[in-house]
Amino acid sequence: MITVQDVLSAPTLRLTSMSGTAGVNNPITAAHVSELTRPRDWLQGGELLMTVGLMLPMTESGCRDYVRDCVAGGVAALCLGLGHGLPYQAPPAPLVEAAREFGVPLLIAPDSVPFIAITKWIFSRIAEEEKRALEDAIELSYQLTAVAAGPSPLSGLLGTWRSVSGSLCAVLDASGGVVQLSDGVDAAFLQDAEDQVGRYTTRARGWTAFGGAGRRELELHPVRIENPLAFVVLERSADSALRHASNVLVSLLSLELERRHVAGEPERQRRAAALAQLLRPGLRRERAHQIASGIGLSRDPLQIAVVRSTPEAVADLTVRIGSALPDAVLRQRNSDIEIAHPESAGLADLLSGVAEGCAVGIGALVPVDALAVSAMQARSLVAVSARLGRAVDAKEGETVQLLLRLGSADVLSGFSTAVLAPLDQLEPRERVELQRTLEEWLRANGAWDPAAAALSVHRNTVRNRIDKVAALTGRNLDQADDRMELWLALKARAVTPSTDEPD
Known part of the structure; x- marks a missing residue:
């Protein structure tokens, strides 16, 4: 300089x-x-x-x-x-x-x-400094390359970079988890690095390759662009030699991460084949535990999640999900990715972030010998997820409302109005009174006393109101089909409430 x-x-x-x-x-x-x-x-x-x-x-x-x-x-x-x-x-x-x-x-x-003499002197010095920086970068690149060929490439590369440049560096997986850190990485650096990865993976508005808080400026280098295998995060240096050499560092780290991934392919295929066996119905419990233990699924119970991708992106997405869920076992099935994983409170959010835009169904938590049931649930929920635009978990409550949300607002409104129209013609006070009574009575499965207690009225009052509802709607409330139709109409009305209902 x-x-x-x-x-x-x-x-x-x-x-x-x-x-x-x-x-x-x-x-x-x-x-x-x-x-x-x-x-x-x-x-x-x-x-x-x-x-x-x-x-x-x-x-x-x-x-x-x-x-x-x-x-x-x-x-x-x-x-x-x-x-x-x-x-x-x-x-x-x-x-x-x-x-x-x-x-x-x-x-x-x-x-x-003359001014030309000053100009020539300055540009001559700049050229000398650039030449010297390039020579230093080449020498540093030789050192990094020699380390990359050693027995511990990742730790060796980060250690050499730290000793030569004094800069911090971190290698993170697709979800921002730590793969390798250089000496001296503190919580603040790691938080900045994870934030950069998060902004990249969600493509946050205004994202750039450079970020960080305070005086620290970080560079983020994804290993693969669309579905990154990992990320290299390092401090950006003002030294031109280090800037040149950092490109070599990132390339060598990327090659090592790719090599590790390729080397692990046979093991991933073995685990995927074992998962296919676990997803077969009727597997004996002893045999299921034996297979699961052989692929590292020692925890019981487990659950299955299914992510639907496209034929073009499924391979890269499988890699990315595998990096984000190191404890999971994955199987690629056409354009679907089936994932066996211990229960995780943040599994839906994690998969939604890693597989942005993909439909995600998550089965229930089950014993290892019942994984076929969880898989069946997850596969069936993929279509529901595609309609709702979010991950859907089998343990979600309000199943009726979940199904109702699959219909358009116009269809739901039309259905509820068609069923409840006789009640809608009543005076507002009586209409609300009858609808609330009907809902509590159906919720109590037709039991008079629990419904009366919930409404704080006499059981005969409930009976009289239900008789009036049956007479107005023409439904036989002793029949399960008629009860279900009224129940669905009330739920549809709750999802798409009428704008003229009283407060």
Whole structure:
């Protein structure tokens, strides 16, 4: 990195500063000549901006506006050329004062040093630094490559990177779980890394490859783009050699993670075949436990989840889910991914995040010899999940409302109105009274006393009201079909309530 002090110290340039030590550590990234009085739009930041002041209004306000504009453009320093045939033979006081006011280094170039000499010197130094950085990066890449060929590539690569660069690095799986950490990784770094992974996997609005809180800026590198196998998260460095070498680090880590995945394919196939046996109906309990223990499913009970993907994405998604659920056993079945997993309170949320946009059905928690039942439930719930647009678990309550939500609002409203229309014609007070009585009576399975207790009325009052409902609707409430029709109508009315109901 070239600084203003480096330029001042160059014996061939013989520049002097009119601003003392202000800004001498500013980095210089380029040299630029301009006689514009408003050069900001032509700057990228970090320039040594050279001028002879040809168009510059040499007044206090004119110089202040000029320097302010240069500061807004991000200049590292200003350089004024003096000498024979130039507008100024000595530093103008208004420009010197403006530079001091804004803390911008003002350098003076003597008549014998043309701007082209300063430009060539700066770009020559930049080229030398880039060459040196590239050589350092190549040397560091050789070290990393040698470590990658060793017995412990992941830990070796992260350890070498930490010792050489001083930067932290973490390798996380598809769900943000830790695979490997470099020394010195603290809770704050890990939280930032997990947040970056979460933002990537959910494609949060405004996501970028760089993030982190406070002074720390992190780089996130997914191993595979669409359905990442893992993530490499490291501190972003300002050193160009480390930036070059970080690409090699990420490549070597990615190769090792891919190698591990490929090496584990035979074992995954064996576990998938064993899961297929466990999902067969009628498996004896002893045999089921034997098979489950052989593939690491030692916990009992278990549950089955099914994720429906597409033929093009199912393979990558299987890998991603496997990384997110290391304790699970997976089987790919056409476009479905069947997952055997111990009960997890966050399983639905995790699968919804990892398999975003896919239908997810989750069976009940069952003994290992009854996994076929859980699988049947999960498969049947996939279609329900596709309709509802969310994961559906067999243990969810309100099954009737779940089924009702599969219909459109118009259909449900039409059905409930058709069944309850005779009651809707009553005065609001009587209508609500009869509907509440009917609902409590049906909930009590036709028992008079429990319904009366729930309504705080006499059992004869309940009987009279139910008789009136039967007469109005034409239903025989001794018949299960008629009771169910009224029950479904009430539930449909609850899902799509009428807007004219009284408070």
